[in-house]
Amino acid sequence: MHAVQFADHGDRGVIEYAERPDPSPGRGEVLVDVKAGALNHLDVWTRRGLPGIDLDLPHVPGSDAAGVVESVGDGVTRFEPGDRVAVSAGVSCGECEFCRHGEESQCVDYHIIGEHVPGVHAEYAAVPEDNLVAVPEGVDWATAAAAPLVFQTAWRMLMTRADLAAGESVLVLGASGGVGHAAVQIADFAGAEVFATASTEEKLDYAREVGADHAINYAETDFASEVFELTDGRGVDVVVDHVGGETWDDSLKSLAKGGRLVTCGATAGSRPETNVNRVFWNQLSILGSTMATPGEVDDVLAKVWDGTFEVRVRDRLPMGETARAHELLEDREGFGKVVVVPDSEFDA
Template sequence: MRALTLVKERQLEVLEVPPPPAPQAGEVQIRVRAVALNHIDVWGYRGMAFAKRKLPLVVGAEASGEIASVGPGVTRFKVGQPVVMYGALTCGTCPACREGRDNLCENVGGIMGFHIDGFARELLNMSERLVIPVPEGVSARDAACAPIAFSTVQHMLFDNAKLQPGESILVHAGGSGIGTVAIMMAKAIGCTVITTVGDDSKIERVKALGADHAINYRKDRFEGEVRKLTKKKGVDVVFEHVGADTFNGSLLVLKRGGRLVTCGSTSGPTTTINLMQLFQQQYRIFGSFGASIRNIAESLDKMAAGMKPIIDTETPISNVAAALARMESRQIFGKIIVSF
């Protein structure tokens, strides 16, 4: 079978590899249909793995597929059923896993496609515990965006930031995969949405998703523009995933008692903050990584109800290097999907 494999830093090849064995008890075998790219794929492609890994490595951290076969004792799934897969090998037995906080697993075996072989292969076996059914009416292409893009935003906005109807929110990088989702999810509950973009061509596109205001951060300082738009009050929530370039500005545009939730650092992982500002303004800062299996199911339900991911590009597996280069250029609007 084919597997998209990182053979060395910045070199991907489609290799022929042996197919997996028949699934064991409690396992299902999945035929992968679509893989969605994320910045974690770019990090892995550049060699930025924050744990030991061995190359060659099958890439892909987010994907959808269908059940090809089931092992003994599997009752939740049947052959041909569309599914998505959880992107980390969690233990299922630690307190966090038992409480449904899968992304806080104490014994995680690694992130698929980053530390261990990922989803960009035609067949793989997984524990049925880590597989989520896809509702009727959700395509394989759209479903591939649920395990990271949609569920990460679901976890950030509602589990962590506790975003409420009618609040105001600043969404950074509104044209990105998670930025587009954050705009849609926030607008769906009646929030006032301000977003930043890096190109004027994206302004009308983010407004079409529901953004009330769009700021080209390459032309205008977003801090000043947000203060003007909110009459110097600031926003209730900042959706942060850019990192060092925007972090302190993001704190400046928060209301007193406002919440900042962050899941990324594409512009750099380190910054300094004014601690007096932090405690005097009573800011609440939430770090957010990944999501729970529950968040993925919630995201799929939103897709089934009509909230569809924005797709920038669909490309065959043979052209994935160009797709990753497009992600690095920051010219994308939405998600890139690799199909088998």
């Protein structure tokens, strides 16, 4: 089979689409005939080399994919050949105190398919049964591949960690990205007043289409000042910040007294300065969030499958052009997700 892989960490030039041995499903695993995969910024960071994570090289990236069950290993009970499935990438141990209490995403041995272990951007992938969800007939492969990671992440951030309530206000940074465009829709669904930032008017128009009440061009204005003007000096109840870096201080500035900042990543830098005086004086909460529990995954994907939430796909490319897909993410081109399809399936 062919798979996306890189033998060294580095720039986009290390990516290749090359032959690899066909995988076989082990005990508890399912062999998936992959019809589509989707990229996340995690794929970029993994390619560059995440500190503290040692990969077996060459490494196959990819945390999101969907396809048809080809065969199953011993002990598999939930799926059989011909079933339509999508990957949910979070892997937990199932035994620690967090797993026992239904908080699998806080597992002490938590890892992510495509980040810590081989991923699924290949013609075939052997995936643990517990990391697959059923995909209904009528859901297209691009949607099925692109939804799981970003929608489960945004759902847990807002509905569980931030405990968002109807009538509250939410600021979503980077609304044109995967997590961002999911968070806008989830906040709108929850009955919140939604503020969204993006860098172009085209992206802001898309943000409005999927649920933003207020759209702020952060390339042209200070978003914290704009939020305070739009809220008559109050600020918002919740900020969704997966950007970090230089946005961090403005995210804290944008919060109302008692507000909550929830973060799942730091695409612009992981060591921003924090004004501690602002945190304690305004009684702010800073909440970390990673992926989701199986129950949360089921809850949010049910709303993707039935059309409540829409997965916006900005580009669909053959896996042989995955370097171009990485470029789209790094240059922040377009609105929504980038999908890659095995070359043998592209336009099939």
